[in-house]
Amino acid sequence: MPPQTLKVDSVQLEFDGRSILQDVSLNCTQGEVVGILGRNGCGKSSLLRIIFGTLKAAYKYVSIDDQYIHKGYHNNHIAYLPQQSYLPKNIRISELAKMLVDDRSWAEFSGLDIYRQHGHKKPDQLSGGELRQLEMLMIIYSRADFILLDEPFTHISPIQADEFKPIIKTCARHKGIIVTDHQYYNILDVSDRIIMITNGATKPIADRSELITYGYLNR
């Protein structure tokens, strides 16, 4: 099957009369990782939630292969790792994983050290970083065609982040991945393209120096 393309356009989001997003244009084709960078409060999480379908925008156009998508979470189109922990605390990781992980990826997922060590535990028996890694992996290995990751590297030590980046890249061979994080060096490493959100608009970043121009990095 040819790779599918997720397109996001014409997003308008306001909170309390304040415009947050108004000039968004973003696409992601299966086979690539698109990184989103931007200052605190610029609207990165809001944009991911709008694409996923859990935040209502005044207007949005989201499509996959030009078919309008009302709620990204329907029909396994899109999976989303939110900024905060999303798993119920009193169910074993192994039971949760069986519901979330794609059968075709089960052998690979269940062979990962982190799952072998902690799969028998419940989320409240894990450290913040262990839980974050497992939550991210369950989303990456889910059935969805497109994956949205909001701050996957938060709580993750540098050595573990280095282990996850190849997993994200491997997963992107057959899925489209959109990822945002303030650990911008990890985003630069893992992404094929970078988009910056500034003043409510998306700007493609062709060169790292533009991160300075747009006021994201210091000179």
Ligand SMILES: Nc1ncnc2c1ncn2[C@@H]1O[C@H](COP(=O)(O)OP(=O)(O)OP(=O)(O)O)[C@@H](O)[C@H]1O
């Ligand atoms: N429910 C809400 N009601 C009012 N304002 C909100 C609400 N949710 C978010 N905002 C505001 O919208 C803006 C965008 O928030 P969002 O969480 O999308 O930013 P972000 O780029 O992900 O920020 P960060 O990098 O700090 O996580 C912020 O100014 C935030 O204060």
